Amino acid sequence: MKNIDQLERATEARLDALRDEAARNGQVQTAGIKPSGSPLPQSRAEEGYYGNPLLKPPVWTWQVPLYFFAGGVAGAAANIAFVAHALGRDPSLVRMALWIALSGAVASAPLLIADLGRPSRFLNMLRVFKLRSPMSVGAWTLAVFSSAVGLAVVCQETVLRGYTNDVLLALRWVAEAAGALTGLVLLSYTSVLLAVSAIPVWSENRQLLPLHFVASALGASAGILELLGFLNPATNGMAFVAAAVETCLAVSIEMRGRPVDAPVREGRVGWLIRAAGTLTGPLPLLLRIFFARTFGVRRVASVCFILGGLLSRYAWIAAGRVSARDSKILFDLQRGKT
Amino acid sequence: MPISAFLTDPSVCIGCKACEVACKEWNQIPDDGFEWYGQSYDNTHALGASTWRHVLFLEQKQPMGSQLAGTDEPFRWQFLSDVCKHCANAGCLEACPTGAIVRTEIGSVYVQPDVCNGCGYCIVSCPFGVIDRRSTEGLAFKCTFCYDRQAAGLMPACAKACPTQSIQFGEINDLRQRAKTRVEQLQQRGYEDAQVYDPQQTSVGGIHAFFVILGKPEEYNFPPAPQVPTIHLKTAWTYALASAAALLLVVCGAFFL
Numbered sequence: 001m002k003n004i005d006q007l008e009r010a011t012e013a014r015l016d017a018l019r020d021e022a023a024r025n026g027q028v029q030t031a032g033i034k035p036s037g038s039p040l041p042q043s044r045a046e047e048g049y050y051g052n053p054l055l056k057p058p059v060w061t062w063q064v065p066l067y068f069f070a071g072g073v074a075g076a077a078a079n080i081a082f083v084a085h086a087l088g089r090d091p092s093l094v095r096m097a098l099w100i101a102l103s104g105a106v107a108s109a110p111l112l113i114a115d116l117g118r119p120s121r122f123l124n125m126l127r128v129f130k131l132r133s134p135m136s137v138g139a140w141t142l143a144v145f146s147s148a149v150g151l152a153v154v155c156q157e158t159v160l161r162g163y164t165n166d167v168l169l170a171l172r173w174v175a176e177a178a179g180a181l182t183g184l185v186l187l188s189y190t191s192v193l194l195a196v197s198a199i200p201v202w203s204e205n206r207q208l209l210p211l212h213f214v215a216s217a218l219g220a221s222a223g224i225l226e227l228l229g230f231l232n233p234a235t236n237g238m239a240f241v242a243a244a245v246e247t248c249l250a251v252s253i254e255m256r257g258r259p260v261d262a263p264v265r266e267g268r269v270g271w272l273i274r275a276a277g278t279l280t281g282p283l284p285l286l287l288r289i290f291f292a293r294t295f296g297v298r299r300v301a302s303v304c305f306i307l308g309g310l311l312s313r314y315a316w317i318a319a320g321r322v323s324a325r326d327s328k329i330l331f332d333l334q335r336g337k338t
Numbered sequence: 339m340p341i342s343a344f345l346t347d348p349s350v351c352i353g354c355k356a357c358e359v360a361c362k363e364w365n366q367i368p369d370d371g372f373e374w375y376g377q378s379y380d381n382t383h384a385l386g387a388s389t390w391r392h393v394l395f396l397e398q399k400q401p402m403g404s405q406l407a408g409t410d411e412p413f414r415w416q417f418l419s420d421v422c423k424h425c426a427n428a429g430c431l432e433a434c435p436t437g438a439i440v441r442t443e444i445g446s447v448y449v450q451p452d453v454c455n456g457c458g459y460c461i462v463s464c465p466f467g468v469i470d471r472r473s474t475e476g477l478a479f480k481c482t483f484c485y486d487r488q489a490a491g492l493m494p495a496c497a498k499a500c501p502t503q504s505i506q507f508g509e510i511n512d513l514r515q516r517a518k519t520r521v522e523q524l525q526q527r528g529y530e531d532a533q534v535y536d537p538q539q540t541s542v543g544g545i546h547a548f549f550v551i552l553g554k555p556e557e558y559n560f561p562p563a564p565q566v567p568t569i570h571l572k573t574a575w576t577y578a579l580a581s582a583a584a585l586l587l588v589v590c591g592a593f594f595l
Contacts, residue, residue: 010372043396049559052384055467059458076585083589117456117476121436124455128437132568135459136435184586188578195574196567197462198429203567206574214581218588237592320462331556334563 048327055198057324058317060115065313067111068190071142072217072309073224074104075187078149080221080238082180093230095156100224101179102153105146112142134193141185148178187217194316200330201323202316204260208249209316215245216280216309223302231295236288239298243285243305250277259329263322264315272315279308341445342488343510344497344547345517346419349524349532351504353417357391358382360499365390365482368474384559385420387472390481391496392420398553404528418558419496419505422447422468422481424546427566430480433463438478445510445546446483454478465542465564483546510546520550541565 048054081097084090113122125139155172158164191213195206202209219242222235253264253273264273284301291297323329361367370388373381378395385392394417401412428447431439438453439460449460449469456476460469469480484494492498497507506513517534524532535555536548542564555562 014373043398043553043557045554045556048556049394049396052559053467054559054561056386056461056464056470058462059471076589079586079589083586083593087590087593089593115458117458117471117478118454121453121455124436124438124453125457127453128435130432130435130437132432132571133435133459134571134574135433135457139435180586184579184582187585188582192571192574192578193459196433196570197459198465198467198565198567199462202462203570206570207577210574210578210581214578214585218585233595234592237595238588241588241592324462324467327556327559331562334561334565 046328046331048331051327053325054327054330055324057321058199059117060317062314063111063115065317066310067108067115068213068313069220069310070104070107070111071190072187072213073221074101074108074149075145075183075185076217076221077101077104077224078145078176078179078183080225081152082176084234085176089234090230090232093225093232093234095160096228096230097221097225098149098153098156098176098179100221101149101183102146105142105149108142109146112139134189134196137185138189138193141182141189145179145182145186148175148182151175152179188214194320197320199320199323200260200326200333201263201319204258204333205264208252211245212249212312215242215249216312218242219246219280219284219305220309223305226298226302227306231298236292236298239284239302239305240288243281243288243301246277246305246308247281247285250274250281253277260323260333262326262329263319267322269315269318269322272311272318276308276312276315279304280312281308283308339443341510342483342546343424343445343508343513344421344483344494345506345508345513345520345550346421346547347504347506347517347520347550348416348418349520349529349550349552350502351393351417351419352502353379353393353395354501355382355393356499356501357419357496357505358389358393360495361391361481364484364487364495367479368472385422385468385470385480387470387479390421390479394418394420394558396553396557398557400531400553401528403524414552416552417504418549418551419500420558421496421547422483423466423542423548424481424483425466425564425566426543426545427541427568429463429465429566429568430460430469430478432566432568433459435459442483442485444483444485444488446485447480448482448485449478449480451475451477451479463567465561465566467559481547514548517548517550524550524552535560537561537564539563541569 077097078101081094085094113119130136152175191209194202195209219239222238225235284305287297287301367388380395382392396416398414400414401409402414424446431447436453438450440448442448454477460478469478471478493507497505521532521534531553535551538544540563
């Protein structure tokens with residue numbers, strides 16, 4: 001509890017600042033105080049309640065976008081591992097992709113827990129299962145995914161060390177398949193999490209966000225494999241498709257003139273989205289078209305895509321904060337003016 | 339149990355903020371910053387984790403009802419005590435992954451503070467910008483509709499403290515009828531822009547704390563057509579799962595290159 005002296009000092013200091021401003025400029029610019037011949041401000045419906053934001057901005061900290069990225073990479077890697085294994089491709093690629101999936105899963109849980117207001121209560125997430133809450137679906141998906149890829153890695157490493165039997169091999173297939181299946185949900189549900197919210201820039205991009213998050217997860221996963229030395233046509237093909245999709249999405253964000261997209265087109269966050277879109281879209285796409293056989297350049301393209309994918313998750317959360325502040329766009333949307 | 343409701347009528351509110359004080363005292367809510375906003379007489383600013391009633395001070399360029407003199411510079415001063423709407427389809431409740439937010443037997447939306455883990459998803463899921471996380475506890479808080487008082491047969495603290503019956507508490511259908519009657523009364527007295535704010539036509543499906551307002555909802559920072567975010571579930575999941583399936587196909591295809 002603050003003591004009364006402190007409180008009075010703070011109040012008096014604020015009043016003095018207001019008096020100073022009034023003496024200097026003849027009027028006070030603080031929201032709500034624009035006296036012109038009258039001591040009282042006038043309300044204007046298009047501004048809402050004196051320009052105060054209607055919505056609350058997200059409270060999520062830096063761990064959340066990083067988790068979006070790690071979860072996406074892990075989910076895509078689990079699918080690459082499963083498909084490569086099923087098609088009987090390079091076992092070292094299968095092994096590495098599975099380890100990437102496990103690393104992503106292991107990194108995800110602490111990031112999610114650290115962001116909670118009460119980290120010690122993280123297990124409450126598994127108290128209920130709510131299909132209508134993307135956060136609940138995501139928590140359960142991460143739990144099942146982590147268990148599945150963990151089991152798959154244990155089975156795989158045991159088999160590789162020569163201890164093998166039919167049960168172990170069967171278990172490995174089941175774990176890998178479960179990891180791939182839940183991986184598909186893990187890499188895409190984060191876009192649903194944003195889209196199913198009251199924040200206009202997120203909910204109005206409910207078609208773009210899923211495509212973006214999925215493409216970004218695939219490209220980043222393939223990019224990490226390339227950086228770890230798996231520069232084969234398969235990784236190149238995946239990274240190429242991801243960059244092509246990302247290019248289309250970046251162009252579509254630029255082409256659309258919807259006012260609700262202002263946070264992803266204008267200001268600091270707009271430039272972050274643009275930079276991320278360039279790093280995941282046209283830049284790696286062109287590098288992969290013109291230097292498909294130069295391994296060094298493909299590595300550069302991979303680094304670009306990974307950085308862009310990471311940046312984009314931060315930028316979309318930041319765009320949500322900007323969007324929550326703009327009540328005018330919310331009013332226009334709800335009145336059907338856009 | 340009957341379904342409880344609030345009817346808040348700014349036309350009789352005197353802006354005394356007794357509701358804010360009563361709410362804070364009964365619910366033992368900590369201070370919300372002692373910030374001097376310099377905005378009319380409103381230093382509470384907005385609803386939040388530590389502000390469950392908020393009296394708005396609204397200056398409108400409108401004449402007072404059937405006012406005759408001084409209409410060349412019309413002026414109307416509105417006070418409205420804002421509160422959690424306790425939506426029929428509540429975004430916060432749908433979003434909560436722990437089941438901490440529940441629907442009570444009196445129809446209110448209640449956050450169980452011993453279950454909430456502060457994930458913050460309810461905050462971006464509230465179409466009214468009501469619920470927020472308090473940094474000291476790390477948990478989400480909002481109006482409890484004085485669930486404890488109601489369980490003991492008492493009316494909520496804010497309604498009890500209101501000296502002008504601007505905050506009325508009762509059974510939802512009674513109050514909806516009373517709101518309708520009040521709007522008709524106000525319109526007869528020259529307040530042509532009087533209306534009930536209770537978005538029953540949108541996916542929110544009506545609110546359990548509705549208002550009689552003069553002017554547009556926007557002026558009170560009320561969304562004109564609030565939607566519960568879960569209406570987007572189908573589109574978002576369809577696109578997400580279709581994109582994920584496409585990813586699996588691309589991965590399969592890539593291994594034949």
